[in-house]
Amino acid sequence: MQKPSSPEPIRRPAHDTSVQYGSRERDALRAAQLYYLQDLKMEVIARELGTSRSTVSRLLTQARRTGMVSISISPSADMSAQLSSRLAERFGINVQVVPTDGSMDDAQLLGRVAAHAAHQLGAMVSSSMTVGVAWGSTMQAVSTALGSHPTHDTVIVQLNGAANPVTSGVRYASEILTRFGEAFTARTEQFPVPAFFDRATTRRAMWQETSVKRVLKVQSEMNLAVFSLGAAGSEVASQVYRGGYLSKQETAQLAKIGVVGDVATVFFDANGHSSGIGINARSTGPALDDLRRVPQRFCVVAGRGKIEAVRGALKxxxxxxxxxxxxxxxxxxDG
Known part of the structure; x- marks a missing residue:
């Protein structure tokens, strides 16, 4: 059968870098050019490439996933856009409200919000940056949703230790860090200390060790900190509350003194203050005063169970x- 005639091939400009790709990548780039720049239908692109419509769909998905295509959306006057504007005006921060279905549970919300946050991070992280990343249920979801956004001379540094009396926590935190590093082709710096020391004196001594001081120095150079907020009341319980990091007595004591949440295992009250909370002297997360000095502090929250923590962090x-x-x-x- 004679192959149907195809549209006249589009000449690539001299600066086109598609020759650097393998055949599958070249097809993905070609499909993306025809679909997004030439506004051709998938059936036409399939004839152009001599393949099926379903293959074209997969090529376009690959182009988006690998960063060949960057999609930006100009929000219209919908509810999410209005909420974003109102929150930004009230609290003086940048806000992205993720459209969600009211029937979703917290686990489904987490997936939707994590995907949106991952997309935002793709535009925020650039070359020669130092990015601090906390661990936790939300950060794990964000890390798995990240696409490919190559940079150079970028560093991803772990914000707080992950070991506890039940597990070393190294693999869990390392996987999150590794995904961030791979997404941004960045060097990663792990922080191989516990989430909490048994004694504040031990933490003070460890902070004088050369290997620990080196990581702390990298943290001090952060341009961007990426984290969620721990909260005991969330339906998807924060990792710090369900992963063996706190005893029942410690959890009860935190509630008794009015703690509403934590950032990287540093706890704070309804006013966003961390002073007078004894466990913070044993925590390996950055002091909140140090965190406030980071130019951009990117927080990802899913579910109403963390609202009190969000209010405290904003205050x-x-x-x-x-x-x-x-x-x-x-x-x-409403609060």
Whole structure:
């Protein structure tokens, strides 16, 4: 059968870098050019490439996933855009409200919010940056949703230790860090210390060790900190509360003294203050005063169970950029 005639091939400009790709990558780039730049239908692209419509769909997905295609959306006057504007005006920060279905549970919300946050990070992280990343349920979800955004001379540094009396926590935190590093082709710096020392004196002594001081120095150079907020009341319980990091007595004591949340295992009250909370002297996360000195502090929150933590963090000036689901945003405005 004679192959149907195809549209006249589009000449690539001299600076086109597609010759650097393998055949599959070249096809993905070609499909993306025809679909997004030439506005051709998938059936036409399939004839152009001599393949099927379903293969074209997979090539376009690959082009988006690997960073060949960057999609930006100009929000219209929908509810999410309005909520974003109102929250930004009230709290003086950058806010992205993620459209969500009211029937979703917290686990589903987490997936939706994490995907949106991962997309935002793709535009925020650039070459020669130092990015601090906390660990936790939300950060794990964000790390798995990251696409490919190559940079150079970028460093991803772990914000707090992950070991506890039950597990070393190294693999869990390392996987999150590794995904961030791979997404941004960045060097990673792990922080091989416990989440909490048994004694504050041990922490003070460890902070004088050369290997620990080296990581602390990298943290001090952060341009961007990426984290969520721990909260005991969330339906998807924060890792710090369900992973063996706190005893029942410690959890009860935190509630008794009015703790509403934590950033990288440093706890704070309803006003975003961390002073007078004894466990913070044993925590390996950055002091909140140090965190406030980071130019961009990108917080990702899913679910209404973290609203009190969000309010406290906002009052304490811990957040400059917030990604939050629609339902939680409404609850935040109602408070």
């Amino acid at each position: 304490g000036g811990l957040i400059t950029d917030l990604v939050i689901d629609e339902g939680a945003a409404l609850a935040l405005l």
